[in-house]
Amino acid sequence: MKRAFVVSFVIVFVLSLWILNSGSNQPNSLKQSLLHNGIERDYVLYVPEGLPENAPLVVVAHGYTSSAEIIMAYSGMNKIADEEKFLVVYPQGTTDLRGNNFFNVGYSFHASSKVDDLDFIKTLVTNLIEEYKINSDHVFATGMSNGGDLSYFLACYASDIFTAVAPIAGTMMQTTIENCSPNKPMPIFEIHGDADDVTLFDGDMADKDGWGPYPDNQTIIDFWVKQNNLELYDAYKFSDINPNDDSSITFHKYWSKVSANEVWFYVIENGEHDWPLLKSPFTFWESPLGWWYFSSSNMDIDTSAEIWNFFKKYSD
Template sequence: MKKILLIIILIIPFLSVKMIAQCNDNQFEILCSTFSGEWAEEISWSIINNEGNTIFSFSGFETENNTEYNDIVCLESGCYVFEANDSYGDGWNEAYVDISSEENSIDFNQNNSTIELESGSISYTLFNVNDSNCVFYGLGCTDENANNYSDIAFIDNNSCVYDDCEENMYQLQIETYTGNWGEEMSWEIHDTNSWETQGTPLTSFTGTISQQTITTQICIENGCYLIEGIDTFGDGWNQGSVTVSFNKNGDTFSETFSFNEGYYGYFDFEVAQKSCEWEIPGCTNQDAYNYNEFATIDDGSCILADFFDFDKIEREFILYMPENLEENAPLVFVLHGYTGSAIDIMNYSSMNTIADENGFAVCYPQGIEDNFGNTFFNVGYAFQENETVNDVGFIVSLAEYLQSTYSLSTTNTFATGMSNGGDMSYMLACQASNTFRAIAPVAGAIFEDIYNSCNPVNPIPVFETHGTNDDVTLFEGDPDNNDGWGVYLDIPSTIDYFVNQNNLTTMNVENLPDINDNDGSTIESYIYSSTETTNEVWLYKVINGGHDWPGAYGNMDVNISEEIWKFFSLMSLSNAIHTNESVQNFPKLIKTIDLLGRQNTQNRLQLYIYDDGSVEKKISSIVIK
């Protein structure tokens, strides 16, 4: 799966025109003039009030470089903070924001009202509107190890105060640099007791923002200490690091730790003591997906590949079977993205945990390498014209093998996947509906050739999750193949197609709770249903969301793995009912044509022709060039 270097914080869609605000009598009109600079898509900013609520946000994601954009913001009297963000972490590259008011109501406590982010990924500027005596409560000490830690502060003002250590203890300074992927980075510091008993660490850190430096300090005794570094994506800390140091009575120590690959790194250091031997549990089998080179004790956690011969190719997969799984339990296929792997998506999707809680088996097939050396599932990308591997045949045959070998349900078998894995899920919906009951692509798309030939035996329920700012699989589609992947439908047209295929007549729209207001995105839920069928089509439209698996990274308002299983569970059928029988009373769509008998034209008036001879006129929003 491609990793996209993109951090979006508290963003609301922005129009590159002057916005005329209608302010109330108790509000002041504030003019914010943004010059987008050389890398407009990297910049964003927000105005946050004293309660921590975002009043207004600007995103340069879809703006032009070196262009000015004007917005009028209505603010009441009080304290505010201007939060400047750069997604790449190298400052704003000549961008800036001028803030002014005709009423002269703004006080920045500085010489001018031009805000720039000279370097890094984030900065804060305090100001007040018509209230010079207000106090901004979001400013304070954000280190939980400090005496004066403030649980309402989110801007550290270097005011943290720490206890002096006792005579026999050392004050350990800890400096963390979050590197290029701060949200993937975390660490824990243990002494021998907390490590051996698997107890609470002495202190810990979980990153949220890239290119940041965070400092803290704790008091420690003479002894041995271990730093367990964790990277959730499995590619190391990407320039991130931890530096620990102390200086007491001439006894000094300073060392920086980091690791460049894998999920874990272990670093030990001693304070006024000889080195200790650490026992580190983990997988010691070098053939396992999760081999831990630091492990000294095998803890039985090794994940080994299973193999399946198909079309003269030995294919790999991971099968997870919860303990005491019932006969005819559902089977869920989880497909990784382009360049990704079975173990990666197993880890970040946490689908095994969902399987334990709900009683289903999970299969993670491994794609083979293309001519560029990248792992993939073959959906016919434009740059892979010479690839001939039959992944539909492989996955269908593997499903039949697992159903037979492990007594899994032949009725309730499902597919989900990220990016390329989502694209593959659509291909399975079109070409393998006898095997798969429903699909749930995440950041997926249906490509033109697959769409043109899509003729499923059974109408199939679909649940798509997609970010409106996804810059890999575009929400608006790619009708001209500008990005090189090939021509694929926009998401609204994709949803329309499967809604029509399933003869759904009712749409329910809901804004899901914005549980995490720091992820820069919200979710609109669209659920299509009908009293004539149990099939449904869902769309989770992630407003300002990127190329993400919500709950793992990107949007954090939902755990999309849980939502996917909820959808599959609702779409499940009795094992006594074959999928064909469940829809036997509903005609199947054979093809769509316009009034002149042409298929796949841009004419919005379409004739839907069904296998029972019926014809239905519909206005279609599907446009394929």
């Protein structure tokens, strides 16, 4: 019995190591780095075959404690890039004092951090535009959780570079909202579960969880609706494709007759802190890491496909 347990443990351990080291082995993915403010900053670049000049660029940012390889694996964004021919970059955060990967967006426990992720992303994008002849009017950002917060951060403070953003399970810290002044209307697409127990749907202005004060999701959406001078155009439920997930989606669309800068808000009813997917974007053999990390409380949409459908409105 003891020997069987040891053998099983070794198999699981070796398999886990193989999975964790297979994240950036997708064809056409390149792990690269640049020196920024004295720090070697890593990122993973995905270049679809036949990428034309003047193609769009999508920045995809990971969550707190996660990594570029992990979000590349579970999001399935590379498959969309193959079909639609856009460049994808997955920036890697730095390590905080707790030993976790992060992007600096103003959490209270990062108050002493000197990491300038805003300038890092701007520098990275500028370099990629030049190297790959990217259309500078078609630069987009999305991300999960902390990466979603970064997307909002870029919408506020890098609107001269970004065309639209799509935060997933993200929020805006209260200090960000108070200082947010984009120089143009910014299309926003937020997907958020109302049962999210990490980035709370109803916000945390009392800072009970220690991230710092942040408002509820509707307040954030209302901020951008007002910023873009929009009004509610439509609201409806999506088809409940997978009734077994005990979850459904309501779509709120804001627009204006005189503006093309829409705000989309998908509320995942009973949705948790995750990236909704119809199914795992990969089989185990295609991407062990993507298969390993696949987890979704809602299986009615493909989030990456929905994100690109939104971005595509501003890249044609």
